[in-house]
Amino acid sequence: MNSQKIDIKSLQYDALQELVKDLGQPKYRAGQIFSWLHEKGVRSFEEMTNLPENLRKELSEKCDIVNITKKKVLTSSIDGTKKYLFELQDGQLIESVMMRYKHGNSVCVSSQVGCAMGCSFCASTLNGCVRDLRASEILDQVYEIQKDIGERVSNIVIMGMGEPLINYDQVVGFVRIVSSENALHISQRNITISTCGIVPAIIKLSKEQLKVTLALSLHAPNDDIRKAIMPIAKKYSMQEILDACDFYFQETGRRVTFEYCLIDQVNDRPEHARELAKRLKGKGAHVNLIPVNPTPENHYHEAKEKEIRLFTQILEDSQITVTRRREMGRDISGACGQLVRRSS
Ligand code: SAH
Numbered sequence: 592m593n594s595q596k597i598d599i600k601s602l603q604y605d606a607l608q609e610l611v612k613d614l615g616q617p618k619y620r621a622g623q624i625f626s627w628l629h630e631k632g633v634r635s636f637e638e639m640t641n642l643p644e645n646l647r648k649e650l651s652e653k654c655d656i657v658n659i660t661k662k663k664v665l666t667s668s669i670d671g672t673k674k675y676l677f678e679l680q681d682g683q684l685i686e687s688v689m690m691r692y693k694h695g696n697s698v699c700v701s702s703q704v705g706c707a708m709g710c711s712f713c714a715s716t717l718n719g720c721v722r723d724l725r726a727s728e729i730l731d732q733v734y735e736i737q738k739d740i741g742e743r744v745s746n747i748v749i750m751g752m753g754e755p756l757i758n759y760d761q762v763v764g765f766v767r768i769v770s771s772e773n774a775l776h777i778s779q780r781n782i783t784i785s786t787c788g789i790v791p792a793i794i795k796l797s798k799e800q801l802k803v804t805l806a807l808s809l810h811a812p813n814d815d816i817r818k819a820i821m822p823i824a825k826k827y828s829m830q831e832i833l834d835a836c837d838f839y840f841q842e843t844g845r846r847v848t849f850e851y852c853l854i855d856q857v858n859d860r861p862e863h864a865r866e867l868a869k870r871l872k873g874k875g876a877h878v879n880l881i882p883v884n885p886t887p888e889n890h891y892h893e894a895k896e897k898e899i900r901l902f903t904q905i906l907e908d909s910q911i912t913v914t915r916r917r918e919m920g921r922d923i924s925g926a927c928g929q930l931v932r933r934s935s
Contacts, residue, residue, distance in 0.1 A: 598727050608621040659685075698747050708822065711891075783803065868909035882894055
């Protein structure tokens with residue numbers, strides 16, 4: 592990929608209009624190009640058959656269409672979940688997951704190649720972070736999966752590899768494009784950004800006028816336990832995070848979901864549930880419990896069924912809504928925390 596060229600798939604509609612204007616073209620060309628890229632998902636300028644030849648040539652001199660390439664697809668025999676391995680133009684590998692629910696098809700996208708956050712239970716962080724993804728590379732995960740399954744994608748969770756709020760601009764750019772009317776028009780309410788709690792970025796996101804759901808990976812009832820399993824907890828305290836989440840709710844009217852992955856003996860004791868309940872009480876909080884998924888490298892065990900039920904009960908007794916995340920695609924290592932950049 593030529594870094595001097597414009598990454599045209601990452602451009603917002605108004606930026607594309609500017610580009611078209613600079614090329615001395617009529618305004619409606621921006622709509623045509625945007626639709627080719629984001630509705631029809633073409634991979635080259637040659638396929639934009641309603642553009643004049645000279646414009647296609649000029650565009651290919653100035654711009655690149657950043658594409659990702661499907662290398663491998665694994666389908667879970669348990670629940671039909673599909674895990675995709677994609678190769679980027681510089682040879683890096685990322686993974687994405689497609690899950691079928693009654694309410695539609697949901698795609699879990701990666702936001703970085705690897706991850707720098709270092710959470711001890713997560714496989715994505717094992718070899719650190721190589722680089723951020725561009726908006727175009729995040730979009731292409733959705734476009735290529737949609738082509739592969741031949742069905743519409745209705746939900747997106749930015750919960751794959753990487754910390755989305757570290758790659759803030761590209762992630763917000765991605766959300767704006769994928770939800771826009773003349774692209775896939777996926778409702779922002781059906782898009783979830785999951786973060787380990789980058790406080791200044793949560794505050795900034797609150798003011799973007801987006802309607803996305805924020806999922807906060809909490810995983811602990813207090814700072815001590817959080818610090819032991821999530822290095823980011825040394826930078827931002829739980830109090831700062833909860834305040835930032837309150838602010839997000841105030842500004843957007845969107846309730847924050849707290850993700851809590853239950854690890855046997857580490858954070859699944861009744862006293863942990865009681866402490867968590869105390870901290871979240873009265874906030875109208877919603878907690879999503881996830882039994883920790885094993886990875887080859889971590890030594891954690893998932894919480895026992897009895898403990899999960901007790902944990903749930905204690906939270907519910909404090910009027911906290913609790914859901915349990917279904918573990919999907921475990922047999923293909925496609926579940927939370929199991930995504931890595933490897934091809935085997
Ligand atoms: N960096 C972001 C998004 C990626 S992780 C974040 O931290 O939220 C997506 C979700 O999977 C997070 O809630 C994360 O904590 C959870 N997760 C990671 N490893 C897991 C594992 N081994 N088992 C269950 N959930 C895990």
